[in-house]
Amino acid sequence: xxxxxxxxxxxxxxxxxxxxxxxxxxxxxxxxxxxxxxxxxxxxxxxxxxxxxxxxxxxxxxxxxxxxxxxxxxxxxxxxxxxxxxxxxxxxxxxxxxxxxxxxxxxxxxxxxxxxxxxxxxxxxxxxxxxxxxxxxxxxxxxxxxxxxxxxxxxxxxxxxxxxxxxxxxxxxxxxxxxxxxxxxxxxxxxxxxxxxxxxxxxxxxxxxxxxxxxxxxxxxxxxxxxxxxxxxxxxxxxxxxxxxxxxxxxxxxxxxxxxxxxxxxxxxxxxxxxxxxxxxxxxxxxxxxxxxxxxxxxxxxxxxxxxxxxxxxxxxxxxxxxxxxxxxx
Amino acid sequence: xxxxxxxxxxxxxxxxxxxxxxxxxxxxxxxxxxxxxxxxxxxxxxxxxxxxxxxxxxxxxxxxxxxxxxxxxxxxxxxxxxxxxxxxxxxxxxxxxxxxxxxxxxxxxxxxxxxxxxxxxxxxxxxxxxxxxxxxxxxxxxxxxxxxxxxxxxxxxxxxxxxxxxxxxxxxxxxxxxxxxxxxxxxxxxxxxxxxxxxxxxxxxxxxxxxxxxxxxxxxxxxxxxxxxxxxxxxxxxxxxxxxxxxxxxxxxxxxxxxxxxxxxxxxxxxxxxxxxxxxxxxxxxxxxxxxxxxxxxxxxxxxxxxxxxxxxxxxxxxxxxxxxxxxxx
Numbered sequence: 001x002x003x004x005x006x007x008x009x010x011x012x013x014x015x016x017x018x019x020x021x022x023x024x025x026x027x028x029x030x031x032x033x034x035x036x037x038x039x040x041x042x043x044x045x046x047x048x049x050x051x052x053x054x055x056x057x058x059x060x061x062x063x064x065x066x067x068x069x070x071x072x073x074x075x076x077x078x079x080x081x082x083x084x085x086x087x088x089x090x091x092x093x094x095x096x097x098x099x100x101x102x103x104x105x106x107x108x109x110x111x112x113x114x115x116x117x118x119x120x121x122x123x124x125x126x127x128x129x130x131x132x133x134x135x136x137x138x139x140x141x142x143x144x145x146x147x148x149x150x151x152x153x154x155x156x157x158x159x160x161x162x163x164x165x166x167x168x169x170x171x172x173x174x175x176x177x178x179x180x181x182x183x184x185x186x187x188x189x190x191x192x193x194x195x196x197x198x199x200x201x202x203x204x205x206x207x208x209x210x211x212x213x214x215x216x217x218x219x220x221x222x223x224x225x226x227x228x229x230x231x232x233x234x235x236x237x238x239x240x241x242x243x244x245x246x247x248x249x250x251x252x253x254x255x256x257x258x259x260x261x262x263x264x265x266x267x268x269x270x271x272x273x274x275x276x277x278x279x280x281x282x283x284x285x286x287x288x289x290x291x292x293x294x295x296x297x298x299x300x301x302x303x304x305x306x307x308x309x310x311x312x313x314x315x316x317x318x319x320x321x322x323x324x325x326x327x328x329x330x
Numbered sequence: 331x332x333x334x335x336x337x338x339x340x341x342x343x344x345x346x347x348x349x350x351x352x353x354x355x356x357x358x359x360x361x362x363x364x365x366x367x368x369x370x371x372x373x374x375x376x377x378x379x380x381x382x383x384x385x386x387x388x389x390x391x392x393x394x395x396x397x398x399x400x401x402x403x404x405x406x407x408x409x410x411x412x413x414x415x416x417x418x419x420x421x422x423x424x425x426x427x428x429x430x431x432x433x434x435x436x437x438x439x440x441x442x443x444x445x446x447x448x449x450x451x452x453x454x455x456x457x458x459x460x461x462x463x464x465x466x467x468x469x470x471x472x473x474x475x476x477x478x479x480x481x482x483x484x485x486x487x488x489x490x491x492x493x494x495x496x497x498x499x500x501x502x503x504x505x506x507x508x509x510x511x512x513x514x515x516x517x518x519x520x521x522x523x524x525x526x527x528x529x530x531x532x533x534x535x536x537x538x539x540x541x542x543x544x545x546x547x548x549x550x551x552x553x554x555x556x557x558x559x560x561x562x563x564x565x566x567x568x569x570x571x572x573x574x575x576x577x578x579x580x581x582x583x584x585x586x587x588x589x590x591x592x593x594x595x596x597x598x599x600x601x602x603x604x605x606x607x608x609x610x611x612x613x614x615x616x617x618x619x620x621x622x623x624x625x626x627x628x629x630x631x632x633x634x635x636x637x638x639x640x641x642x643x644x645x646x647x648x649x650x651x652x653x654x655x656x657x658x659x660x
Contacts, residue, residue, distance in 0.1 A: 039484030039508065093453060096426075097446045116427045119449070120486040123423060126453070127479035130460045134472035142464035142472050149457035154369030156450040178369065 016060070017313045023063045023076055024056055030081040034128055038121075045113045045121045049088050053104040058083045058183060061212070061321075062191040064314045065205050069195025075136045076194055082129040083187045086145060089125035090152050090183075092118055097156055141190050148186035155179025167245040173214065181213025197309070204305040208318065211302035215295040215325045221246035222291055225279055237275045240264055240282075247294065252287035296326045346390070347643045353393045353406055354386055360411040364458055368451075375443045375451045379418050383434040388413045388513060391542070391651075392521040394644045395535050399525025405466045406524055412459040413517045416475060419455035420482050420513075422448055427486055471520050478516035485509025497575040503544065511543025527639070534635040538648065541632035545625040545655045551576035552621055555609055567605045570594055570612075577624065582617035626656045 016024065035047035059080035066076050094100070095108035096118045102108060110118035126149070133142045155178045188209030192202035224239040225248055239246050243265045252261055264270050264278030282288075299322045309315050346354065365377035389410035396406050424430070425438040426448045432438060440448035456479070463472045485508045518539030522532035554569040555578055569576050573595045582591055594600050594608030612618075629652045639645050 039481065039487075041487045042484060090453075093449050097449050116487055119423050119427050120483045122453075123420075123456070123486065124480055124483035126456055127476050127483055130472055131476035131480060134469045134476055137469045139464045139467045139469060139472070142460060142469070146457050146461035146464055150454055150461060151369065153450045153454035153457055154372060156453065157369075157371045157446055 016064075016317065017067075020060070020063050020067055020314065023067075023073075023080065024060060026073075026077045027056065027059045027063075027080045027084065030077050031084060034081060034085060034125075034132075038124055038128075041117070042121055042124050045109050045117050046124060048106075048112070049092055049109050049121060049125070050084070052106050054084065054088065056084060058087055058187045061184060061209060061318070062187040062194075064318055065188045065191025065197075065209075066195040067191075068201075068309050068312070068314050069192065069197045071191070071194040071196070075138075076191075078132045078136050079141060079190050079194055082132040082145065083183065083190065085125045085129040085132070086149060086152075087183055089122040089129065090149075090156070092122040092125070094156055096122070136194075138193065140193055144186045144189050144193070148182040151178030151182040167250060169247070169250055172245060172247060172250055176214060176217040177210065180217040181210045184213030184216065185209035201308050204308045207305050208302040208322070211298040212322055212325065215299050215322070218247045218291050218295050219325050221248055222288055225282055226288065237279050240278055241270055241275050243268075248282055248287040248291045251290045252282040252285040255285045255287065256281065292326065299323075299326045346394075346647065347397075350390070350393050350397055350644065353397075353403075353410065354390060356403075356407045357386065357389045357393075357410045357414065360407050361414060364411060364415060364455075364462075368454055368458075371447070372451055372454050375439050375447050376454060378436075378442070379422055379439050379451060379455070380414070382436050384414065384418065386414060388417055388517045391514060391539060391648070392517040392524075394648055395518045395521025395527075395539075396525040397521075398531075398639050398642065398644045399522065399527045401521070401524040401526070405468075406521075408462045408466050409471060409520050409524055412462040412475065413513065413520065415455045415459040415462070416479060416482075417513055419452040419459065420479075420486070422452040422455070424486055426452070466524075468523065470523055474516045474519050474523070478512040481508030481512040497580060499577070499580055502575060502577060502580055506544060506547040507540065510547040511540045514543030514546065515539035531638050534638045537635050538632040538652070541628040542652055542655065545629050545652070548577045548621050548625050549655050551578055552618055555612055556618065567609050570608055571600055571605050573598075578612055578617040578621045581620045582612040582615040585615045585617065586611065622656065629653075629656045 031050045038046045188205040192205040260281040368376045518535040522535040590611040
């Protein structure tokens, strides 16, 4: 697979057409306002969480989807801010659950401010997102995001993340569909809705968003095994060491005898040597190739569906994002 | 003050007019459905949290408010389920923050299922509430509840609850307005909106709901000092022992020299003797009387405002609830 999508999203902002680029800047300002009007005691943690280096990928997807139609400017900014607020709320609560100390190289909210403030900050951002969506005044938007948020709540369950037990591909895909792909999908659907696109076009955006989210997640899974240490502020093999099942690991277990991989998964705090042996055992199979092929198939069908949308810069960028995540040259 | 409002709410359900009574039963069924359609792993904790003995006071307020007008049945149930789901979500997250072991004599979600599941269950109920509100299709409802939820997130902050430091009355009232009164208010406003009442009538319901919520909270504060042990599954002096500031304690500190009270507040895990001395020191002042007078003033003005609403059983019950909470015979 190519570079991590989060990295490429940073570059993407340089090539966004003017209107979309202005909208992303508008979202940045809006997020500062959201933090500024937080209740006393939550302003600083909210601001820090929102400004902790997120690449704004979900707002960008929403904005590009919307601008293939004719969205109202304020509605576009509000909905884009809401998708980022929801995403950030989930990250904060995830870190509370995991007791994660850092994210993107910075202390997490729970580490910097404690459990109380972290739970409250997540809840505030969650409520603020729906407040913004209500202001837009379209109940469909609220439903789209509430549905995504219900799925994300299931994605927080550690029993899925650190199962240390065999997981079927179907169960895993359902898990990442809820945990990651649902909000990508919601952003694209919300954008299409605000742009006034046809139902068929919005459906195509839904398929695209979901496929992109799935590919994004498994790209992250692959990076855990083949990534350069430190690139994303995350060391190689973290998922494997924590016993978190990922698609390449599932493929590797299906294929080989998997004794070493199973031993790593079953060991809390495996030694560096054991972890290294586990990674090598996965890489000795066709697991990475199968994962890439799996993601490519999803993304190809989704990009094909985008043909229903107006030809132009926005669609070209959506296609480029999808190609980038599966490491395919456009 | 009279009996705890939660106790009287149980009796109230026996005197509700037929339509309201059926609606409360409908909400119970709906909450079971909400739990049933939770993601895998969240069904049991959601069901247990929703069925843990809540008195459905907030749905009852919403239903009574609505039925002074002419609400659509399904919308009424959905919104009433949403207010209870939101309330339950907040309780679950509060217990995560406090590491509380039991509530209403039963193990909390965090105790029974762990932090991961408790955070996720709260998030699910939160999302489910907004999903339900979106189904009703009125963006004003979403805004009303999102606003209340933003306030409740601030109410979760321990720095307000266990300040162990002097608190001004104004700051305390603002805190309980956000923590407790906001959702009472939202329930009444949502009910009035669904009933199609006039804006002036909805305003009167907002004032009523907020005053009732404030009186409800300070009634709870008083019970912490004068309640019978075990009645509410909560021992006497819990707030004081935890250093949580309450209105009678603030009044007592304003009045007397307060040395003993301050010592209790500043001591983690005070001895039973010290705690007893602290309670006696509060009771030796006019703090309880002042708290009751404070609540009575709020409630009287709010009940006066209800005269804008149609005379009938629903209004009479709202008045009776308010009188009960301030211990005034109707």
